[in-house]
Amino acid sequence: MALAVMNIIPIIFMFSLIIFTNLQTLALCAPQVPCFFVFGDSLVDNGNNNQLKTEAKVNYLPYVKDFPQGPTGRFTNGRNAADFIAELLGFDTFIPPFATAQENDIIKGLNYASGSAGIRDETGEQLGDRISLDRQLVNHNHTISRIARLLGNGTSAEEHLGKCLYYFVVGSNDYINNYYMPEYYPTSSKYTPEEYATVLIQQYSQQLRTLYNFGARKVSISGLGPLGCIPEELARGTNGSACVDVINDAVQLFNDKLELLVNDLNRNFTDAKFIYIDALDLKPEELFSLVRSGISILSKPCCKVSNSTGQCVSGLPTCPVRDLHVFFDNFHPTELIHKAVGTAAYTEFLKVIL
Numbered sequence: 122m123a124l125a126v127m128n129i130i131p132i133i134f135m136f137s138l139i140i141f142t143n144l145q146t147l148a149l150c151a152p153q154v155p156c157f158f159v160f161g162d163s164l165v166d167n168g169n170n171n172q173l174k175t176e177a178k179v180n181y182l183p184y185v186k187d188f189p190q191g192p193t194g195r196f197t198n199g200r201n202a203a204d205f206i207a208e209l210l211g212f213d214t215f216i217p218p219f220a221t222a223q224e225n226d227i228i229k230g231l232n233y234a235s236g237s238a239g240i241r242d243e244t245g246e247q248l249g250d251r252i253s254l255d256r257q258l259v260n261h262n263h264t265i266s267r268i269a270r271l272l273g274n275g276t277s278a279e280e281h282l283g284k285c286l287y288y289f290v291v292g293s294n295d296y297i298n299n300y301y302m303p304e305y306y307p308t309s310s311k312y313t314p315e316e317y318a319t320v321l322i323q324q325y326s327q328q329l330r331t332l333y334n335f336g337a338r339k340v341s342i343s344g345l346g347p348l349g350c351i352p353e354e355l356a357r358g359t360n361g362s363a364c365v366d367v368i369n370d371a372v373q374l375f376n377d378k379l380e381l382l383v384n385d386l387n388r389n390f391t392d393a394k395f396i397y398i399d400a401l402d403l404k405p406e407e408l409f410s411l412v413r414s415g416i417s418i419l420s421k422p423c424c425k426v427s428n429s430t431g432q433c434v435s436g437l438p439t440c441p442v443r444d445l446h447v448f449f450d451n452f453h454p455t456e457l458i459h460k461a462v463g464t465a466a467y468t469e470f471l472k473v474i475l
């Protein structure tokens with residue numbers, strides 16, 4: 122007995138030494154950018170919808186089942202792409218949601234993203250309240266005033282904001298919670314997919330120029346994933362294809378124009394760097410191609426979804442191996458995909474922005 126205890130003590134000591142050393146490394150290494158701001162939709166929302174009147178909120182189990190703090194409002198089973206990017210950048214805590222951030226948090230960045238939100242203000246309104254991209258920018262403008270107060274004056278705030286990294290993941294809802302919901306929105310009778318992509322890009326262009334005027338100089342902008350392959354759309358029928366081709370074709374038009382916009386922004390604002398992140402070109406492509414080829418475990422959600430919202434029903438068990446699934450619910454990828462997307466985006470940042 123005594124011998125066994127003796128053996129355990131040095132092991133415990135060793136572990137605490139390792140943990141202590143790791144914490145020291147974390148504390149000593151400054152992140153690669155002093156601040157990281159996140160704008161977008163449920164793919165990167167980390168709790169901004171929790172207090173809103175909307176069906177697009179998920180602060181209950183089984184969401185974030187695989188996250189130490191439990192449900193936070195993230196629309197996946199664990200960390201999202203923005204969380205992985207923050208970790209890779211060297212932040213020792215997650216970037217907090219705007220809705221609940223403390224005054225001292227704001228200096229290292231905030232997350233403004235809101236589930237069901239879009240480039241267009243009306244997008245997602247059939248689900249309830251949400252913070253559209255325009256409103257996210259208004260919130261950021263408030264943050265800027267607060268940063269100026271914290272740092273003493275506007276000049277030092279501007280200097281600080283110019284060193285931050287900005288990450289945009291938005292546009293999916295302008296398709297799945299707008300254009301492809303003709304029962305709620307008139308956009309598909311007003312515009313062809315080509316015209317719709319153009320009006321979305323015009324508005325996004327304005328929004329990104331506003332961000333530039335707010336002092337942003339390192340801006341990453343994500344293209345959209347294959348929305349025609351999400352379980353919610355597959356459930357409506359695919360005419361025999363692996364995915365809903367009309368939706369993927371419309372998304373491709375948007376992505377092509379977005380890439381041109383990013384080139385244009387780089388030409389016009391030579392003191393800033395804008396980077397386009399191609400969601401279809403990233404590593405999860407291989408996974409998505411499995412979805413396209415119809416391997417069912419990858420195209421089926423990992424929880425029991427509500428047939429009104431497509432989100433997981435509260436309190437029910439999930440599939441046993443989340444990492445075998447691309448989708449957690451009918452709309453949102455698992456942490457596995459978020460990790461691949463976040464890691465690939467970070468690799469691009471290293472080449473272009475950092």
Ligand SMILES: *[C@@H]1O[C@H](CO)[C@@H](O)[C@H](O)[C@H]1NC(C)=O
Nearest residue numbers: 258259262263265266331334
């Ligand atoms: C940002 O806020 C300032 C006041 O703090 C205001 O003067 C300005 O018009 C706002 N800009 C935008 C684009 O909303």
Ligand SMILES: *[C@@H]1O[C@H](CO)[C@@H](O)[C@H](O)[C@H]1NC(C)=O
Nearest residue numbers: 271272273274275276277278
């Ligand atoms: C702003 O604050 C910085 C840092 O405190 C200081 O160096 C600078 O002179 C200030 N600028 C103005 C215009 O007050």
Ligand SMILES: *[C@@H]1O[C@H](CO)[C@@H](O)[C@H](O)[C@H]1NC(C)=O
Nearest residue numbers: 357358359360365366367368
């Ligand atoms: C199925 O095909 C019909 C006729 O070509 C087309 O109108 C419809 O949009 C297609 N539906 C999907 C989900 O692709």
Ligand SMILES: *[C@@H]1O[C@H](CO)[C@@H](O)[C@H](O)[C@H]1NC(C)=O
Nearest residue numbers: 326327330382385386388389
């Ligand atoms: C870039 O500048 C050109 C020429 O002034 C202008 O037509 C275009 O709208 C600008 N684009 C952006 C995204 O600012």
Ligand SMILES: *[C@@H]1O[C@H](CO)[C@@H](O)[C@H](O)[C@H]1NC(C)=O
Nearest residue numbers: 356357425426427428429430
């Ligand atoms: C959706 O819910 C209704 C009522 O609860 C039920 O009758 C129907 O079978 C469900 N549909 C699917 C596809 O599960």
